[in-house]
Amino acid sequence: MSLTEQRPGAVSAALAKDRLGVPSVVFFVISAAAPLMVVAGSVPTAYTVTGVIGVPFAFLMLGAIFTLFAVGYVTMARYVVNAGAFYAYAAQGLGRTQGVATAWVALLAYNALQLGLYGIIGSAAEPLLLDWFGASPPWWVIALVAWALTGLLGLLRVDVNGKILSVLLVSEIAVVLVFDLGDLFHAAPSGVSFEGFNPGALFVPGVGAALATVVAGFAGIESSVVFAEESKDRDRTVPVATYVGIAIIALLYAVSAWAQTVPAGPDGIVKAASEQGTELIFNQAAAHMGSAVSTIGSVLFVTSSMACMIAFHNTTARYIFALGRENVLPPVFGRTSARTAAPMAGSVLQTALGLIVIVVYAAFDLDPVTKLFFTFGAFGGLGLLTLLTVTSISVIVFFARNPTGETAWRTRVAPALAAVALCVIIGMTLINFDTVLGVAPDSVIRWILPGIFPVAIALGVAWARVLKATRPEVYANIGLGAHAAGGGAR
Amino acid sequence: MHDNVTGRPRLHPRLASLGLAGAVIGELMLAGRVTLDLAPGRDRLYVTARDAAGDPLAQSVLDHLVAEPHHPLITWLHFFARTIYADVTAVMIAAKLLNPPSRHLLKQQPATPVNTNTAAWPLARLNLAAERRTPPAVRDCVLIGLFVATGGAERALREHDPAFAAAAIAVLPAPLRRLIAQTEVAVGEAVISRR
Numbered sequence: 001m002s003l004t005e006q007r008p009g010a011v012s013a014a015l016a017k018d019r020l021g022v023p024s025v026v027f028f029v030i031s032a033a034a035p036l037m038v039v040a041g042s043v044p045t046a047y048t049v050t051g052v053i054g055v056p057f058a059f060l061m062l063g064a065i066f067t068l069f070a071v072g073y074v075t076m077a078r079y080v081v082n083a084g085a086f087y088a089y090a091a092q093g094l095g096r097t098q099g100v101a102t103a104w105v106a107l108l109a110y111n112a113l114q115l116g117l118y119g120i121i122g123s124a125a126e127p128l129l130l131d132w133f134g135a136s137p138p139w140w141v142i143a144l145v146a147w148a149l150t151g152l153l154g155l156l157r158v159d160v161n162g163k164i165l166s167v168l169l170v171s172e173i174a175v176v177l178v179f180d181l182g183d184l185f186h187a188a189p190s191g192v193s194f195e196g197f198n199p200g201a202l203f204v205p206g207v208g209a210a211l212a213t214v215v216a217g218f219a220g221i222e223s224s225v226v227f228a229e230e231s232k233d234r235d236r237t238v239p240v241a242t243y244v245g246i247a248i249i250a251l252l253y254a255v256s257a258w259a260q261t262v263p264a265g266p267d268g269i270v271k272a273a274s275e276q277g278t279e280l281i282f283n284q285a286a287a288h289m290g291s292a293v294s295t296i297g298s299v300l301f302v303t304s305s306m307a308c309m310i311a312f313h314n315t316t317a318r319y320i321f322a323l324g325r326e327n328v329l330p331p332v333f334g335r336t337s338a339r340t341a342a343p344m345a346g347s348v349l350q351t352a353l354g355l356i357v358i359v360v361y362a363a364f365d366l367d368p369v370t371k372l373f374f375t376f377g378a379f380g381g382l383g384l385l386t387l388l389t390v391t392s393i394s395v396i397v398f399f400a401r402n403p404t405g406e407t408a409w410r411t412r413v414a415p416a417l418a419a420v421a422l423c424v425i426i427g428m429t430l431i432n433f434d435t436v437l438g439v440a441p442d443s444v445i446r447w448i449l450p451g452i453f454p455v456a457i458a459l460g461v462a463w464a465r466v467l468k469a470t471r472p473e474v475y476a477n478i479g480l481g482a483h484a485a486g487g488g489a490r
Numbered sequence: 491m492h493d494n495v496t497g498r499p500r501l502h503p504r505l506a507s508l509g510l511a512g513a514v515i516g517e518l519m520l521a522g523r524v525t526l527d528l529a530p531g532r533d534r535l536y537v538t539a540r541d542a543a544g545d546p547l548a549q550s551v552l553d554h555l556v557a558e559p560h561h562p563l564i565t566w567l568h569f570f571a572r573t574i575y576a577d578v579t580a581v582m583i584a585a586k587l588l589n590p591p592s593r594h595l596l597k598q599q600p601a602t603p604v605n606t607n608t609a610a611w612p613l614a615r616l617n618l619a620a621e622r623r624t625p626p627a628v629r630d631c632v633l634i635g636l637f638v639a640t641g642g643a644e645r646a647l648r649e650h651d652p653a654f655a656a657a658a659i660a661v662l663p664a665p666l667r668r669l670i671a672q673t674e675v676a677v678g679e680a681v682i683s684r685r
Contacts, residue, residue, distance in 0.1 A: 009558040011569045084682070230683065318682045336641035336681050341502035343681050423561050482678025486671045
């Protein structure tokens with residue numbers, strides 16, 4: 001018997017008991033994508049703001065692109081440290097400087113996605129409060145309650161318990177499917193139209209704006225690789241869970257977005273969505289199946305938004321923590337709350353930003369759904385697209401530099417196709433960014449907002465150069481996350 | 491890392507367990523029973539003497555290390571952290587250092603120290619050393635390192651001075667420094683992990 005002989009022993013068996021299988025990872029991944037919030041919140045808003053009928057097709061198309069992206073992503077995840085973070089791919093594939101730039105984009109994107117959610121919680125809770133108490137406070141009061149709850153739970157490091165999460169998630173998906181059936185049995189007088197799945201209905205003016213929202217609906221799916229270290233079979237669990245998650249999300253969203261168009265007909269959906277907003281699907285359900293079913297849906301809409309908020313809050317706080325551990329951000333962000341094991345400073349920063357955003361939107365009386373939820377969501381979506389593109393390129397470069405036994409499809413072809421498709425989508429989104437913001441095509445703000453990303457990239461590159469010159473030992477550890485503390489050797 | 495009168499923990503159980511796992515391995519290193527292969531990418535623990543001189547907990551740790559020598563240090567930290575908190579509590583109760591935990595009104599109370607002064611002494615030693623700027627004993631340097639690694643230093647030490655702590659860690663031999671660094675990695679992973 002040699003000393004290094006690998007055999008399953010007591011240690012592996014004991015640690016494996018705590019590990020996750022495919023279903024658990026799928027649950028975590030889909031719940032971060034919050035199905036009911038997307039179906040009830042994002043989809044009607046997308047119809048309203050963009051006027052594009054082809055949203056269902058957009059979900060299918062992006063599902064296909066995400067699958068292509070995932071091929072290279074999960075393959076590289078087996079070879080990198082700190083696989084949960086996009087910037088780790090950039091740092092270990094392209095170089096540490098690019099890693100820092102990517103980290104800054106990721107911080108912006110995740111922050112935007114999280115902060116945008118404060119805009120939806122008000123309209124999710126309002127109908128219920130009106131129904132139960134006959135009155136409802138302004139949206140920002142509800143948002144502040146949600147904000148306080150999220151901030152507190154973040155500091156206490158309460159992730160929504162896995163079991164509660166699965167119950168919520170299964171009920172959400174069931175409610176969405178029941179609503180869809182209700183829609184299908186109450187088609188418009190003109191009959192059931194499949195116009196939503198017609199690619200021609202998507203590629204019209206405004207397509208880029210619709211795509212950016214749809215991308216935000218997929219946000220959270222990339223978190224599957226976070227579980228690589230904690231999964232039963234590193235080589236199988238995470239890839240399978242990722243593909244299954246993408247397939248479920250893409251199909252569920254596409255069918256539901258299409259079902260919403262059935263009662264009103266493709267011609268009436270934009271008008272219906274503009275008038276009823278996030279209440280659209282609940283009004284449809286109330287008309288088709290009675291108010292009890294609709295109320296259950298409304299309650300789940302609130303819990304879904306809350307769960308999504310907590311998930312994104314914690315994701316962002318952990319991202320900040322990992323960067324603090326590497327000393328890319330000030331080391332205070334790498335500190336742990338000793339009593340709760342929460343990434344304290346990151347969590348507090350998130351909470352502070354949330355307060356600022358809510359107060360500003362309330363003070364200037366801006367619409368929370370279209371101007372906060374949708375704008376921040378689309379901005380975050382644009383950032384996410386950038387991250388996916390950079391990651392795809394990193395995969396190609398990484399495997400070109402570190403040859404392994406992986407196939408060319410996984411290491412070159414699929415990532416290259418994904419990168420090209422993602423670039424096209426980014427281009428279309430930029431062309432339509434005026435529609436996203438609801439401003440005139442010649443407005444300056446439509447270029448300023450996307451322009452924040454290049455500025456973040458430039459600052460990230462500059463900061464990386466400073467680190468390289470002044471603190472080479474910090475520079476050497478970029479991309480390693482928690483492993484930076486151990487000098488990276490594993 | 492517990493209140494010296496009430497026995498209430500000041501550190502999250504998951505972090506305290508990782509710190510304790512580091513402490514037990516650190517004791518074996520100090521006692522010359524275990525050493526660490528420092529070659530890059532190795533990080534394997536090697537048992538140099540199989541006999542733990544009658545300490546059953548240390549003996550069981552040694553037996554595990556002997557049985558499966560191929561695991562890296564961080565895997566051992568995670569593995570021992572699963573049970574070490576209960577194990578150490580049991581050992582301390584058996585050694586009459588802690589009173590057994592009592593139940594009041596359906597609520598489990600933590601095990602309380604038998605002698606408050608004995609319980610307070612290690613922390614007091616560290617605080618004294620920090621105040622007087624005297625270099626602590628090697629054993630205490632490991633303790634400071636593990637406090638820093640688990641994030642407990644700010645809460646436990648009266649005046650936590652990062653420079654003093656860094657100096658204390660720097661005097662340790664390389665395997666112990668590596669142990670402290672890997673404990674910090676494991677703590678970071680625990681914070682980032684979603685469960």
